[in-house]
Amino acid sequence: MTVGDLAELSCLQLATEGTGLDAPVDGGYVGDLLSVVMGNAQANQVWVTIQSHVNIIAVAALAGIPAIIIAHGYEPERETLEKAKEEGIEIFTTKLDSFSIIRTLILEKGL
Amino acid sequence: MRIYGDLHIHTALSSCAQEDMTPNNIINMALLAELDVIAVTDHNSCGNAEAVMKAAEGTELVVVPGLEVQTREEVHVVALFEQMDQALILQGEVYAHLPGRQAPPKILQRQHFLSEDDEVMGYCDKLLGFASSLTIEEVFRLTRQLGGAMIPAHIDRKSNSILSNLGFIPEDLDLATLEISMYAPRSEYEAQYPRHRILQNSDAHELGHIGIVSNVLDLKVKTAAEVIHLLNTRAAT
Numbered sequence: 060m061t062v063g064d065l066a067e068l069s070c071l072q073l074a075t076e077g078t079g080l081d082a083p084v085d086g087g088y089v090g091d092l093l094s095v096v097m098g099n100a101q102a103n104q105v106w107v108t109i110q111s112h113v114n115i116i117a118v119a120a121l122a123g124i125p126a127i128i129i130a131h132g133y134e135p136e137r138e139t140l141e142k143a144k145e146e147g148i149e150i151f152t153t154k155l156d157s158f159s160i161i162r163t164l165i166l167e168k169g170l
Numbered sequence: 171m172r173i174y175g176d177l178h179i180h181t182a183l184s185s186c187a188q189e190d191m192t193p194n195n196i197i198n199m200a201l202l203a204e205l206d207v208i209a210v211t212d213h214n215s216c217g218n219a220e221a222v223m224k225a226a227e228g229t230e231l232v233v234v235p236g237l238e239v240q241t242r243e244e245v246h247v248v249a250l251f252e253q254m255d256q257a258l259i260l261q262g263e264v265y266a267h268l269p270g271r272q273a274p275p276k277i278l279q280r281q282h283f284l285s286e287d288d289e290v291m292g293y294c295d296k297l298l299g300f301a302s303s304l305t306i307e308e309v310f311r312l313t314r315q316l317g318g319a320m321i322p323a324h325i326d327r328k329s330n331s332i333l334s335n336l337g338f339i340p341e342d343l344d345l346a347t348l349e350i351s352m353y354a355p356r357s358e359y360e361a362q363y364p365r366h367r368i369l370q371n372s373d374a375h376e377l378g379h380i381g382i383v384s385n386v387l388d389l390k391v392k393t394a395a396e397v398i399h400l401l402n403t404r405a406a407t
Contacts (some may be wrong), residue, residue, distance in 0.1 A: 093337030
């Protein structure tokens, strides 16, 4: 599966430019404390969080995460989008809360 | 001049603080602990700072007004000011960005507005214990524009700290000073952050903790303005 496959879900809105849609995704991680995410998220996972601070991009880059889903209606800050572009990491937003979007990823995409 | 300061103290306005954290009790404990400067920093409010400042008049103690703001990222930061009116402007911004709901009675009754004579003047109906929707950058900008100093609070803690919530100190934030809690190993943090000033405060929620740790501040004169200036100046390397 790729980041582009996730983009097919109507509950996700792509906030970035889609240059990294070919990157593979083989699992997921959820967490809002970036110190915990840094130590536990694995490469090629899609990360679900409600944090929108620019630091999420550095954490994702460090862990090898190709895409971040910012859940529960939170909007990424401008700096976050700029940094995501630099790092080639895709950001999706969704109105769904973290539990609901993860359930959708599992049921509809088999993650 | 070597000045002893404990720059993060709550009053009975913070619902998690003891009810005997009143202006005169705080001042008397600070004087007993031989402190020269304290800062009053309730959660998301400076509602009792002026009462503590007034109660300290006629003593040797300098009281710096401030707030412990909870940012949108749920990071706690201490914002300190030279003057009460600067603190009140930040408080206005924070209040406008707190949850719209009023505090339920159980919380309301623990958020005391106090007079300089320790009388209960009323209760704060805001949800002071919750995150505002201001980002940490917005709180930093506002604080600096008002002439104050913003310090990430208790960075060693596993919750509500800049390191736990954001993983590391954001690059674009021009912070001169970082705060550690009273139990943290100070020398380790000084070694880890050589370009920052490390402040170790009690974060007192009860009288017995006031001055349990303190900082030696090298100031020309003992004023709030000098404290703010020092906190905005990076450690000499």
